Amino acid sequence: MDLKLKNKVVLITGATGGIGQAVTKAFLEEGSKLAITSTKQEKLDQLLADLGNPGEDRVLGLVVDVTKEDEVKKAVEKTVEHFGSLYSVVPNAGYNGEYQEVVDATAENYKRVFDINVFGVLYSIKYALPHMIEKGAGSVVVLGSEGSYVGSPGMGAYVASKHAVAAIVKTAATEVGGKGIHCNFVAPSAVDTDMMRRIEKNTFGDTKTPEEAERFFADASYDKRYAKVEEVAACCLYLASEVSSHIMGWGIRLDGGKHIL
Incomplete structure (x- = not known):
C-alpha cells in the first residue's frame, strides 16, 4: 500500500528516544522529509549517524526543549523555512514521572510531567496547525498511551497527562477536521x-x-x-497518512487485547 508520505514534511519531537527513533526510521523509509528534535545535540548526532547521515535535504536536526513554547514555535518555523512546508506533526516527547500514589502526590512531579507530556504536545500542535490549514491538508499524530483511557497505581501524573493529551487531540480534531486535517493519537500499552x-x-x-x-x-x-517500537511506528505512519484521513479524534490501542472486555 502506498501511504503517500514520500516527500511529505514531518516534524517529530523526542526523536532520539526508543519510540522516537523507530518512528523517525519508519518515516524516512517511506521517503518523508523530516525535522527531528531532541534535548541534546549529541543525541541527534548519534541518531543521524545511525540513519546513515542522510543530509539536511532529508533530515533536519533541532535541539528543542518542548516545555518552552518559544523553542517549539521556532522549531516549527525552522522546519517550514527549511523544507517549504509541513504536512504532519508527531509530538512524541514524553516523561513517565515519579512513582507516587495519590496520597503522596507532589505538585513538582505533576508539573514536570505535564510540562513535557501536555504542554509540549499543545505547543507542537498549536504552531504546526496554521501551516497545515494554509495548505488545506495535514495530520497530527500524538503519542498517547493506554494511560489515555485507564488509571494506574502510582502513575497518576502520567495517566492524567495522557488523558489530557487525548482531550487536546479530540478537541483539535473538531476544530480542523473540516479543513483537511486529521488529528489522532496512538495508545500503546507497555512498550x-x-x-x-x-x-x-x-x-x-x-x-x-x-x-x-x-x-x-x-x-x-x-x-x-x-509492544515493539516498530509496531508503534507503523501505527504512526498509518495515522499520519492520507489513507487514514477519515479517522479523526481517535486513539488506536496497541495493547495486545488487554481491554477487549
Whole structure:
C-alpha cells in the first residue's frame, strides 16, 4: 500500500528516544522529509549517524526543549523555512514521572510531567496547525498511551497527562477536521523501551527481577508481551497518512487485547 508520505514534511519531537527513533526510521523509509528534535545535540548526532547521515535535504536536526513554547514555535518555523512546508506533526516527547500514589502526590512531579507530556504536545500542535490549514491538508499524530483511557497505581501524573493529551487531540480534531486535517493519537500499552524499564523500577524497586516485572505488565495481554517500537511506528505512519484521513479524534490501542472486555 502506498501511504503517500514520500516527500511529505514531518516534524517529530523526542526523536532520539526508543519510540522516537523507530518512528523517525519508519518515516524516512517511506521517503518523508523530516525535522527531528531532541534535548541534546549529541543525541541527534548519534541518531543521524545511525540513519546513515542522510543530509539536511532529508533530515533536519533541532535541539528543542518542548516545555518552552518559544523553542517549539521556532522549531516549527525552522522546519517550514527549511523544507517549504509541513504536512504532519508527531509530538512524541514524553516523561513517565515519579512513582507516587495519590496520597503522596507532589505538585513538582505533576508539573514536570505535564510540562513535557501536555504542554509540549499543545505547543507542537498549536504552531504546526496554521501551516497545515494554509495548505488545506495535514495530520497530527500524538503519542498517547493506554494511560489515555485507564488509571494506574502510582502513575497518576502520567495517566492524567495522557488523558489530557487525548482531550487536546479530540478537541483539535473538531476544530480542523473540516479543513483537511486529521488529528489522532496512538495508545500503546507497555512498550519495550528504556522508559518501560524505568516504570518497572519505579513500581517495584528491587522487589522483583526485571523478568518478573515484565511478566507483571505483559501477562495481561493475550500475546503475553510488550509492544515493539516498530509496531508503534507503523501505527504512526498509518495515522499520519492520507489513507487514514477519515479517522479523526481517535486513539488506536496497541495493547495486545488487554481491554477487549
